[in-house]
Amino acid sequence: MARLPGYLRALTALASDGTLSVSSEELASAAGVSSAMLRKDLSHLGSYGVRGVGYDVDRLASEIAAALGLTQDWPVAIVGMGNLGRALAAYRGFAERGFRVIALLDRDERVVGEVIAGTRVRSTADLPDLVERDGLAIGVIATPPEGAQEACDTLVDAGVRSVLNFAPVVLTVPDEVVVRTVDLSTELQILAFHGQRLAVAEAVAP
Amino acid sequence: MARLPGYLRALTALASDGTLSVSSEELASAAGVSSAMLRKDLSHLGSYGVRGVGYDVDRLASEIAAALGLTQDWPVAIVGMGNLGRALAAYRGFAERGFRVIALLDRDERVVGEVIAGTRVRSTADLPDLVERDGLAIGVIATPPEGAQEACDTLVDAGVRSVLNFAPVVLTVPDEVVVRTVDLSTELQILAFHGQRLAVAEAVAP
DNA sequence: GTCACTTTGTGCCTGTCTTCACAAAGTCGT
DNA sequence: ACGACTTTGTGAAGACAGGCACAAAGTGAC
Numbered sequence A, B: 001m002a003r004l005p006g007y008l009r010a011l012t013a014l015a016s017d018g019t020l021s022v023s024s025e026e027l028a029s030a031a032g033v034s035s036a037m038l039r040k041d042l043s044h045l046g047s048y049g050v051r052g053v054g055y056d057v058d059r060l061a062s063e064i065a066a067a068l069g070l071t072q073d074w075p076v077a078i079v080g081m082g083n084l085g086r087a088l089a090a091y092r093g094f095a096e097r098g099f100r101v102i103a104l105l106d107r108d109e110r111v112v113g114e115v116i117a118g119t120r121v122r123s124t125a126d127l128p129d130l131v132e133r134d135g136l137a138i139g140v141i142a143t144p145p146e147g148a149q150e151a152c153d154t155l156v157d158a159g160v161r162s163v164l165n166f167a168p169v170v171l172t173v174p175d176e177v178v179v180r181t182v183d184l185s186t187e188l189q190i191l192a193f194h195g196q197r198l199a200v201a202e203a204v205a206p
Numbered sequence C: 001g002t003c004a005c006t007t008t009g010t011g012c013c014t015g016t017c018t019t020c021a022c023a024a025a026g027t028c029g030t
Numbered sequence D: 001a002c003g004a005c006t007t008t009g010t011g012a013a014g015a016c017a018g019g020c021a022c023a024a025a026g027t028g029a030c
Helices: A004-016 A024-031 A035-045 A057-068 A083-090 A124-134 A145-158 A184-204 B004-016 B024-031 B035-045 B057-068 B083-090 B124-134 B145-158 B184-204
Strands: A054-056 A076-079 A101-106 A119-123 A138-141 A162-165 A178-181 B054-056 B076-079 B101-106 B119-123 B138-141 B162-165 B178-181
Touching: A004 A024, A004 A035, A004 A057, A004 B184, A024 A035, A024 A054, A035 A057, A054 A057, A057 B184, A076 A083, A076 A124, A076 A145, A083 A101, A083 B083, A101 A124, A119 A124, A124 A145, A138 A145, A138 B184, A145 A162, A162 B184, A178 B184, A184 B004, A184 B057, A184 B138, A184 B162, A184 B178, B004 B024, B004 B035, B004 B057, B024 B035, B024 B054, B035 B057, B054 B057, B076 B083, B076 B124, B076 B145, B083 B101, B101 B124, B119 B124, B124 B145, B138 B145, B145 B162
Parallel strands: A076 A101, A076 A138, A101 A119, A138 A162, A162 A178, B076 B101, B076 B138, B101 B119, B138 B162, B162 B178
Antiparallel strands: none
């Protein structure tokens, strides 16, 4: 379920505040959902709550982490060392939450060998090796739109079956591969849409 | 509708290929949706298709752009000049799609004045001015999680009503303000979840 | 002018996701 | 040990999005 990471985040925050137990109501509001939804989601994981009391923060956090598969670590490779790729390579947010960036890759031999954020850029030809030897499981595509499908194919051929795509294109992949696309321009366009609706509403009833 | 930006992207690609007319089937597959859904979505905008022929690419692109409010420009400010903020400041993707980054802001006076990607960092205290004088409408939050709510409040108080949030927190805002949150770790956790499901499925039926 | 063909727009149905509301279950004070 | 209170877990109802399938509408050939 796509909301579990949100719950885990809220639980981690509570745990670091020293809270031991939390009700569905409190946790739901911290995660920005309704309490009924939270309870239903959690009930799918099993019954980890105690009626009349609530949920044990640490216990629930472990259960969710286990459900998400966060007990093992998931090596990540970033493909495409343009602007966005370099930014992602320098971003510490991945490591902070347990995702180890084990390789920076680029197709262009002129970029290969360059050192970015302390890591030497390698060739995309090394991908099969990374999957085989280092257990690489997640690929991040930060190439320009033109190169995204090719980068994706290379990842998939090497055995990667989870892809996080930042390029503004629709990627075609086999059924067993999961792609999640994050497109910053799309997000801004949706915000522009709301901005315009607001402006129109204001013009009608100022 | 959240799919309009995807349609617009596909149409722009078609237009640059010189295509003049497109059927719902073709456009749907380019945008990665079903043709029935595409037609239903477009029918909400009005009847811009011709039965037996399809849609005029340029015409439809203009209509969608107008619906999204992309006929005017939407000035953007980025708040928080940490790792992620600097990366976003250097990212050209915004400008390429018509969103002008007019200001880089930080709360910390030691960062103010620094020049990043050719722009001088200003203080968040300048926000009311930016809204008033430059028509700032969209704020991007790239602060650490602890500072995100404060940054958001500052934006809202200054009159910004569309916020793109990269911090992994749930922001509380008045009803008229729209927040879209993009959390890279959440995306990776969802991928980890799928990765684990795949591994489990394989263990059961190898 | 008519007919065969293509493709849109849309009413209906189906499955999923959300919310409501309450019974079951456990705690704490006396 | 009992009873009042709190909070979970869940069945049933409701809302909503997506897909199917077909009638309406337009094109182009003859």
